[in-house]
Amino acid sequence: AQKVTQAQTEISVVEKEDVTLDCVYETRDTTYYLFWYKQPPSGELVFLIRRNSFDEQNEISGRYSWNFQKSTSSFNFTITASQVVDSAVYFCASNTGFQKLVFGTGTRLLVSP
Amino acid sequence: DGGITQSPKYLFRKEGQNVTLSCEQNLNHDAMYWYRQDPGQGLRLIYYSQIVNDFQKGDIAEGYSVSREKKESFPLTVTSAQKNPTAFYLCASSTAHSAVYEQYFGPGTRLTVT
Numbered sequence: 001a002q003k004v005t006q007a008q009t010e011i012s013v014v015e016k017e018d019v020t021l022d023c024v025y026e027t028r029d030t031t032y033y034l035f036w037y038k039q040p041p042s043g044e045l046v047f048l049i050r051r052n053s054f055d056e057q058n059e060i061s062g063r064y065s066w067n068f069q070k071s072t073s074s075f076n077f078t079i080t081a082s083q084v085v086d087s088a089v090y091f092c093a094s095n096t097g098f099q100k101l102v103f104g105t106g107t108r109l110l111v112s113p
Numbered sequence: 114d115g116g117i118t119q120s121p122k123y124l125f126r127k128e129g130q131n132v133t134l135s136c137e138q139n140l141n142h143d144a145m146y147w148y149r150q151d152p153g154q155g156l157r158l159i160y161y162s163q164i165v166n167d168f169q170k171g172d173i174a175e176g177y178s179v180s181r182e183k184k185e186s187f188p189l190t191v192t193s194a195q196k197n198p199t200a201f202y203l204c205a206s207s208t209a210h211s212a213v214y215e216q217y218f219g220p221g222t223r224l225t226v227t
Contacts, residue, residue: 004155033212043201045156045218052213091155095212100171101146103155 002027004094006104013082013111021077021107023092029053032096034068034075039089039106051075082111115140117219119204124224126198134189134222136204142217144210145187149173150201150221159202162187163210191224198226 003026013019025034036048049059051068059066063080079086089106117138126132138145144163148156158171162181176195181187187206191198201223205216 009153031212035215037218043203043221043223045203045205047215047217050215093155097212098210099212100158100161101156101212101216103157105153105155 002029002032002094002096002099002102004092004102004104006090006092006107008107009105010108010110013109015084015111015113016081017111018078018080019082019109019111021079021090021092021109023075023077023104025073025075025092025094027094027096029096032094035093035095035101036066036075036077037091037093039091041088045091048077079109082109084111084113087111117204117206117217119202119219119222121222122220124222126224126226128226129193130226131190131192132198132224132226134191134202134204134224136187136189136219137185138187138204138206138217138219139185140206140217141184142206142208143184144207144214145181146205146207146216147171147177147179147187147189148203148205150203156203159189161210191226198224200224 005024032053037045067076091106093103095101146161147159160179162168178190203221204219207214207216
């Protein structure tokens with residue numbers, strides 16, 4: 001069975017600090033996909049990234065970067081130079097084949113000015 | 114603009130009443146999903162549909178029903194049999210029901226039953 005763990009319930013930082021959101025996944029499948037979504041206060045989930053299990057390359061998109069490590073079953077998300085607009089709940093999720101998307105419980109990020 | 118719409122944003126009902134939540138997409142996606150979100154929890158899958166006139170139960174389907182008569186629409190009915198209906202409901206869609214495709218979400222409907 002799939003499982004996604006986001007151990008950090010809430011993180012508070014001051015603007016311009018770097019912050020890393022942790023995600024640990026469990027799956028018995030060799031082919032799987034990992035996702036990050038952002039949920040701002042408005043409620044809508046915004047897709048950020050998808051990574052498949054065969055691609056361990058780290059990815060950078062502006063201030064966002066993702067570190068995928070199969071050896072530790074982790075797919076961590078780092079925001080560099082955080083901004084107030086980054087305040088949201090961030091969800092990590094996994095999916096295998098035609099199975100359902102399994103979400104972690106989310107990490108609430110509060111960025112204060 | 115392509116996207117997913119859910120209406121209304123807030124919905125209030127009395128206990129014992131059925132209520133239908135609307136979800137419409139113009140992304141030409143085959144697959145659609147309904148999730149429930151409770152405070153401090155991740156999203157849990159209620160129902161999903163891979164194609165018109167087909168739908169499957171998710172993890173918490175009891176007390177809910179759906180229909181998929183049109184590709185664009187996937188309404189969710191919360192019946193009086195649902196014991197704890199107060200929650201935030203999110204609709205999503207994807208190109209197809211496969212892990213390859215990311216799901217896109219609507220703005221959600223917050224249902225309060227008293």
